[in-house]
Amino acid sequence: MIKENVEKILVELPTSIELVAAVKGRTISEVEEAVKAGVTIIGENYIKEAEDKFKVFGSKVKWHLIGHLQKNKVKKAVQIFDMIETVDSWELAEAVDKECKKIDKIMGVLIEVNIAQEFQKNGVLPEDVEALTLDILKLSNLKLKGLMTMGPLVKDSQDIRPFFKETKDIFEKIKLSLPSLNSQDWRYLSMGMSDTYRIAIEEGANIIRIGRGIFGKR
Numbered sequence: 001m002i003k004e005n006v007e008k009i010l011v012e013l014p015t016s017i018e019l020v021a022a023v024k025g026r027t028i029s030e031v032e033e034a035v036k037a038g039v040t041i042i043g044e045n046y047i048k049e050a051e052d053k054f055k056v057f058g059s060k061v062k063w064h065l066i067g068h069l070q071k072n073k074v075k076k077a078v079q080i081f082d083m084i085e086t087v088d089s090w091e092l093a094e095a096v097d098k099e100c101k102k103i104d105k106i107m108g109v110l111i112e113v114n115i116a117q118e119f120q121k122n123g124v125l126p127e128d129v130e131a132l133t134l135d136i137l138k139l140s141n142l143k144l145k146g147l148m149t150m151g152p153l154v155k156d157s158q159d160i161r162p163f164f165k166e167t168k169d170i171f172e173k174i175k176l177s178l179p180s181l182n183s184q185d186w187r188y189l190s191m192g193m194s195d196t197y198r199i200a201i202e203e204g205a206n207i208i209r210i211g212r213g214i215f216g217k218r
């Protein structure tokens with residue numbers, strides 16, 4: 001089933017949109033089947049799981065961190081990941097920059113936006129995104145590439161649309177207001193999961209993160 005699921009999603013996706021396979025809790029062989037079917041980007045939530053899978057797949061695929069990053073895991077994270085989609089504070093950005101300097105790596109990062117302003121969720125509040133953007137631009141070993149959002153949990157998937165729209169608005173507003181942003185770098189909007197990725201694409205997403213739609217129920 002994994003093969004068929006990946007193939008079905010990939011034929012439907014315009015080439016400008018990147019598919020991240022969200023693999024939390026999945027086995028090596030499940031991930032292997034997805035990679036064989038054409039998945040090129042692995043999205044991991046947890047450093048420990050990422051380490052285990054990195055030993056197997058290494059640089060055959062790209063690695064995106066899509067879960068919250070704790071400061072004490074930064075050193076390991078920078079060795080594995082090609083992009084950290086969940087930067088949500090200055091302290092974390094600085095810590096990632098510092099560890100990247102030590103290994104001479106430039107890390108692609110997205111700012112995670114807590115678009116529905118849910119108090120229990122990670123991510124930067126909408127009104128704070130621009131300030132963090134400006135700060136991150138000062139860090140020489142980070143390459144800031146755009147925004148990521150989870151969006152709130154909704155009963156009807158269509159209810160998430162306004163939150164995707166609002167994230168896209170912030171993305172565009174920042175592009176216009178910060179001339180120091182290189183528009184070739186500032187180009188990713190990571191939104192949408194199994195139930196919402198079509199809506200996300202309609203609202204401008206160009207990275208989608210799919211778990212159950214590839215691997216089935218957890």
Ligand SMILES: *Cc1c(COP(=O)(O)O)cnc(C)c1O
Nearest residue numbers: 022066193194209210211212213
């Ligand atoms: C698990 C997860 C996904 C994928 O969710 P599905 O509903 O399984 O498609 C996407 N993004 C993040 C951050 C996740 O943790």
